[in-house]
Amino acid sequence: MARQIVVGIDIGTSLVKVIVAEGILEHGRVVPKIIGTSSSESKGVCRGYITNTDEAAKSVKSAVNRAEKVAGVKIKRAYVSFGGIGLGSVVSSGSAAISKADLEITERDLNTALEASEAAIPKATLINKRIINTVPIEYKIDGKIVWGQALGLKAQKLEVKALFITCFEHHLSDLINTVEEAGVEVIDVVAAPVAASFVTLSKKQKRVGCLLVDIGAETLSIVVFENNNLTSLEVFPIGGNDITNNIALGIKVSLEEAESLKVNTEKRMAYSKKKLEETISKQLEECFNLIKTHLKSIGRDALLPAGIIMTGGSANIYDLKSAAENSLKLPSQIAEIYFSTTTEGKIKDQAWAVACGLSIVGFNADNEQRSIGIRNGSIFSDSGRRWGKMFLRWISQFLP
Secondary structure, X not given: OOOOEEEEEEEOOOEEEEEEEEEEXXXXXXXXXXXXXXXXXXXXXXXXXXXXXXXXXXXXXXXXXXXXXXXXXXXXXXXXXXXOOOOEEEEEEEEEEOOOOOOEOOHHHHHHHHHHHHHOOOHHHHOOEEEEEEEEEEEEEOOEEOOOOOOOOEOOEEEEXXXXXXXXXXXHHHHHHHHHHOOOEEEEEEEHHHHHHHHHOOHHHHHHOEEEEEEOOOOEEEEEEEOOEEEEEEEEOOOHHHHHHHHHHHHOOOHHHHHHHHHOOHXXXXXXXXXXXXXXXXXXXXXXXXXXXXXXXXXXXXXXXXXXXXXXXXXXOOOHHHHHHHHHOOOEEEOOEEOOOOHHHEEOOHHHHHHHHHHHHHHOOOOHHHEEEEEEOOOOHHHOOOOOOOOEEOOHHXXX
């Protein structure tokens, strides 16, 4: 029996991270086990998007080579994250008349309704952009909300409200070209905060309502879940490096010392506690104000019972939890990463959440019973070589 190997590549502003996982039969089902990880300094990347393809490709190649040595396998194909500032989302609605004579809703009807929903997006919204994921939020049949699956029910009219995850077209093209220049085929592209949610959020948190905040080096990404549905996604051009820079300017220290002061409480004793706390607090307040404004725009300000779950490479900032609670008036916690059902599958470093999530997508890409309804756009159509996979699959059996 051939080994089931899945690779996730997360190209961040600070680091390129690669995870190699293998499917292991455990208690009658296949669960992922990490067999190789590696990272390399990310070059040619700014605010999450590729600025220099050649430099970025060398960074990816370096991380891939190291992962191959650790895992003992050749990496040929991978799932890749997209997390730049060009990432965003738009909600739109559409409808379709049921095609069968007996009025039973088929896959074709679902697709037609989603196509109508996409067609209803204002053209100005999609200028220079590409839809990479489509997420149905709500279905209605003959004007009534469907609780559960609409497929197989009977009705005359099907309506759908969907979230379309978009990115700048040239950023997506540069990302794919970068990975392929490094000698790795891109199987699929997944929005980075969505990938992170696969291994950081529980079913209960997604059901009652929560906010996942991914704090990277130069970007701040958020996704909102309610009733098990992904309802909003946004990325802001601010991150941990901005806090580091402000500390360096405010306390008059090197960037390396400022980075250490950001997370290390013991080193702070040599500096003015008040000045340092004010500097960090001011920058965090700016971050959380951006989030608060977005939550107000979608009507969810202080209305997510499961609160804020924070992940990403800058989630280790001292007193981040208290700052989030004070600003957003919601309970908060630092995310734990659950990669499998075993204790060994728990990963402490939140910086690896996206790469872990990408691997999970690969293990469930063909699992028809675990769908969360994310459908990819034709991200490879311009090259004429292949189409993106139609469905990404959820990983509920691996979550707490």
